[in-house]
Every structure is written in C-alpha cells, then in structure tokens.
Amino acid sequence: MQILPAATYLGDSLTTRRANGILTSVTSYSEVNLPNVSLHAHENAHVTTLLAGATLEKRQRSECYRQAGQAVFFHAGEPHQNSNTLPGSRNFNIEFTTDFFQTYHLDPSDIAGAVSNNPLAAxxxxxxxxxxxxxxxxxxxxxxxxxxxxxxxRTNAGNRPPKWVGQVTELLHDRWNEQVGLEELSKETGVHSVTISKHFRRYFACSLSEYMRKLKVLNALSLIKNTSNQLTHIAYEAGFADQSHFTRVFKEVTGFLPKQYRNV
Structure with missing residues (x-):
C-alpha cells in the first residue's frame, strides 16, 4: 500500500501552506490525473473538504459517494481508495502533525468525532x-x-445528546428546503416544544432559523460548483425567497459571495 507523505495527494496540489502544526493545501483533479483505485493512505491525519466535483470513496468497512459540500476525516495511515472522481473536482485539505495535537492537547479521535458528529462541519x-x-x-x-x-x-456539550437531538437533525436535513417549525419538531419527536426551545442552541450551537439557513447554504455548495444553473435559480432551489437574501446569507456563512465561490 502506498503511504503518501505530507501535503501529497493523488491530484495536482495547487497551493500548500505550513505553520503551527497544520498543513493546508488545495488539490485539483483533471482528466489526466484522476485518482486510480489503488489503495493508499497518508502520513498525517487530515480533513478533506470537497469544494467541487465528487468521488467514490472506499474504506475498509464502508463505501460512500462524496460530493461538494462534504467534509471527511482520515486518520494517519488509514487505508482508502478513490474512484469515479469527476474531472474538475477540487479539495481543500487540512493536515495535522504531531505538534498540532501536542500543542492543543488533542487526540485525532477528537477531531474525527467533531467532524462526523457535526453535519455542518463542511x-x-x-x-x-x-x-x-x-x-x-x-x-x-x-x-x-x-x-x-x-x-x-454538541459533541462536547456534556453527556451524550438525548435521542430527540438525532431525530431533529435527521428531520431538518431531510427537509432542508422546507419550512419546518418548532411545533412540527415537537410533534415528530414527541418532545415538548419548550424542551426543544430551551436546549436547541446547546446542541446545535445556533438558533433553529440560523441552522436552517446554514443547511440551505450547505446544499447550495454543490449546486453552485456542480451545475451551470444561474445563481437566481439556485437561490430558489435552495429555498431562499430571492437572490439578494441568498447572497447575503451565503456570504455570512461561508465568507464568499456565491459568484466568488463558483469562480474560486
């Protein structure tokens, strides 16, 4: 199995920055450098965020189709393979050296858990x-x-989150482009609306309306990068009332204007 050294990926590395135990890089994939299906791993633990495109990711016990707007954590030396990567795919990679974990008194599993348990990590x-x-x-x-x-x-909000947190998460993600209110959440979970209101921010780190806006932006990422649809059309498809509102919220959440993100 091939072990890739620091800041090395199967595509073309466009930029690489190293400081404070972190290495960041952007990798692009064209027709001539699409990943093959050979098993490989990386020297450092890292998070890859798909900025554009998609790929089929296989690990020892799982297989998942990843697309723009998703983030995934890999442990150092963890075997995986990629195939069916779309030409034009682009990833943002953050690698963590031993110095990083020692400086912040962390374990790779801390970051792995934070990424996998936070649906908005991307x-x-x-x-x-x-x-x-x-x-x-x-x-x-x-x-x-x-x-x-x-x-x-919410992964560090004390004890294990109550069952209703997972139910609410699933419901909101399934119906991200709809208007799902507090009373409906209460009805679907069987939990009093007062309880949900009191503890929502604790487990979701924001209000219900803010969470829904972030979900819309999360789903808009792949629409912007993987389609040629006009931004006005994407705004409506993502559940925004108009492009102006979409632009304002997208900038607030990601730091990019939608047009900037499409062209970056």
Missing part, C-alpha cells in the same frame, strides 16, 4: 479555506481556530 472548513487564500501569516491560526471551534459543539 461550512466551517469552507470558511477556513477562504482564510487560507489570504497571503497572511495569521491564516493558519484562523484555520486552527475554525477547527477548534468544532470541538465546542
């Missing part, structure tokens, strides 16, 4: 990607702060 990494584009010595500090912010979410 939005945090898109924002980190925007920060990494600046020719600024503080850019990697901003990336580190984005990562650490994930650790202060």
């Amino acid at each position: 939005l945090v990494f898109v924002n980190a990607y925007r920060e990494s584009l600046h020719n600024d010595p503080m850019a990697n500090d901003s990336v580190a702060m984005a990562i650490l912010s994930l650790l202060d979410t």
Whole structure:
C-alpha cells in the first residue's frame, strides 16, 4: 500500500501552506490525473473538504459517494481508495502533525468525532479555506481556530445528546428546503416544544432559523460548483425567497459571495 507523505495527494496540489502544526493545501483533479483505485493512505491525519466535483470513496468497512459540500476525516495511515472522481473536482485539505495535537492537547479521535458528529462541519472548513487564500501569516491560526471551534459543539456539550437531538437533525436535513417549525419538531419527536426551545442552541450551537439557513447554504455548495444553473435559480432551489437574501446569507456563512465561490 502506498503511504503518501505530507501535503501529497493523488491530484495536482495547487497551493500548500505550513505553520503551527497544520498543513493546508488545495488539490485539483483533471482528466489526466484522476485518482486510480489503488489503495493508499497518508502520513498525517487530515480533513478533506470537497469544494467541487465528487468521488467514490472506499474504506475498509464502508463505501460512500462524496460530493461538494462534504467534509471527511482520515486518520494517519488509514487505508482508502478513490474512484469515479469527476474531472474538475477540487479539495481543500487540512493536515495535522504531531505538534498540532501536542500543542492543543488533542487526540485525532477528537477531531474525527467533531467532524462526523457535526453535519455542518463542511461550512466551517469552507470558511477556513477562504482564510487560507489570504497571503497572511495569521491564516493558519484562523484555520486552527475554525477547527477548534468544532470541538465546542454538541459533541462536547456534556453527556451524550438525548435521542430527540438525532431525530431533529435527521428531520431538518431531510427537509432542508422546507419550512419546518418548532411545533412540527415537537410533534415528530414527541418532545415538548419548550424542551426543544430551551436546549436547541446547546446542541446545535445556533438558533433553529440560523441552522436552517446554514443547511440551505450547505446544499447550495454543490449546486453552485456542480451545475451551470444561474445563481437566481439556485437561490430558489435552495429555498431562499430571492437572490439578494441568498447572497447575503451565503456570504455570512461561508465568507464568499456565491459568484466568488463558483469562480474560486
């Protein structure tokens, strides 16, 4: 099995930045450098966020089709393979060295859990990607702060979240482009609306309306990158009342204007 060294991926690495135990890079895939199906792993633990395109990812016990707007964590030395990668795919990679984990007193499993248990993690990494584009010595500090912010979410909100948190998450993600109100959440979960209202921010790190706006933006990421639809059409498809509102919320959540994100 091939072990890829730091900041090395199967595609073309466009930019690489190293500081404070973190390496960030952007990888692109064209017709001539699409990943083959050979099993490989990476020297460092890392998070890959798909900015554009899609790929079929296979691990030892799972197979998943990944597309723009998704973030995934890999442990150091974890075998995996990619196939059916779309030409034009682009990834933002954040690698963690031993120094990073020692500095922040963390274990790779802490980040793995934060990513897998936070359905909106990709939005945090898109924002980190925007920060990494600046020719600024503080850019990697901003990336580190984005990562650490994930650790202060519902996965660290005390004990294991109650069952209704998972039910609400599933319902909101299934119906992300609909108007799902508090009373409906209460009815579907069998939990009093007062209980949901009281604890929602604790487990979701924002209000219900803010969470729904973020969900819409999350789903708009792949529409912007993987289709040629006009932004006005994407705004309506993502459940926004008009393009102006879509543009404002998208900028607020990701740091990019929709047009900037399409062209970056």
